[in-house]
Amino acid sequence: MTTQETQLEALRELVAEVLEIDPEELTDTGDFIDDYEADSLRAIEILARIDKQYKVEIPQAELPLLRNLKAVHEALLQYSGQG
Amino acid sequence: MREHPGIRAVLPQRYPMLLVDRILELDPRRSIRTVKAVTATEPCYAGLPEDAEPWRYHYPPALLIESFGQSAALLWLDGHAPAADDGLTLMFVGATEFVFEGGVLPGDVLIHTVRLDNVIAGTAFASGETWAGTRRVARVTTLVATRRPVPHLTGPADASAVAAGPGPAQRSREGSR
Numbered sequence: 548m549t550t551q552e553t554q555l556e557a558l559r560e561l562v563a564e565v566l567e568i569d570p571e572e573l574t575d576t577g578d579f580i581d582d583y584e585a586d587s588l589r590a591i592e593i594l595a596r597i598d599k600q601y602k603v604e605i606p607q608a609e610l611p612l613l614r615n616l617k618a619v620h621e622a623l624l625q626y627s628g629q630g
Numbered sequence: 631m632r633e634h635p636g637i638r639a640v641l642p643q644r645y646p647m648l649l650v651d652r653i654l655e656l657d658p659r660r661s662i663r664t665v666k667a668v669t670a671t672e673p674c675y676a677g678l679p680e681d682a683e684p685w686r687y688h689y690p691p692a693l694l695i696e697s698f699g700q701s702a703a704l705l706w707l708d709g710h711a712p713a714a715d716d717g718l719t720l721m722f723v724g725a726t727e728f729v730f731e732g733g734v735l736p737g738d739v740l741i742h743t744v745r746l747d748n749v750i751a752g753t754a755f756a757s758g759e760t761w762a763g764t765r766r767v768a769r770v771t772t773l774v775a776t777r778r779p780v781p782h783l784t785g786p787a788d789a790s791a792v793a794a795g796p797g798p799a800q801r802s803r804e805g806s807r
Contacts, residue, residue: 592753598750
């Protein structure tokens with residue numbers, strides 16, 4: 548796996564834990580709210596965990612866009628300077 | 631150090647649910663140390679029968695979480711009461727890895743040490759420990775609190791709001807997981 552793929556899988560675990568589902572259930576494009584019954588607080592919690600674990604601050608203005616794993620991963624890459 | 635009136639001025643909770651007695655130290659936006667003294671006159675012990683088993687005198691974990699959460703709120707609000715008319719209600723969202731390591735009994739003086747890890751979009755994330763003397767009795771990896779508009783708590787029920795179903799705040803997690 549490439550570094551980015553490894554990071555995506557680590558992120559899948561982080562997000563799945565917040566959404567209280569199994570990582571295998573979380574697809575790259577599944578919508579947090581429509582497909583996994585998340586509420587707006589969950590996206591905030593994902594940002595907080597990314598900040599704590601990766602020391603990467605994703606601005607809260609990005610919150611409305613963070614609707615699936617792929618979007619969260621892209622934001623992480625962008626704000627950690629890898630994107 | 632800040633005494634009880636300073637706590638009452640900030641937190642909306644009242645007897646018997648105001649569960650912080652004193653602020654020992656407050657490092658704004660970083661950490662707080664608070665005191666909660668547990669006594670045999672707590673309402674949680676009022677209904678115990680004469681022959682209650684010793685374990686039934688253990689202070690309820692739910693109240694310890696509440697006391698810790700109120701300490702986190704005092705830290706988050708920086709010891710200042712929010713504007714009463716901002717329409718936001720302080721609420722406990724949930725906690726991850728709230729671990730109880732020892733029992734708490736009447737006579738124990740709890741010291742909560744809370745760190746504010748993050749505040750994002752009106753939602754606070756805190757962590758910390760609770761001590762009884764030199765014994766650590768609890769620790770938490772993440773406690774989440776938020777301030778959200780909750781119309782049904784501040785006024786008559788709004789039929790349209792009920793018809794629309796619960797909002798994010800009402801659906802939020804309760805208790806620990």
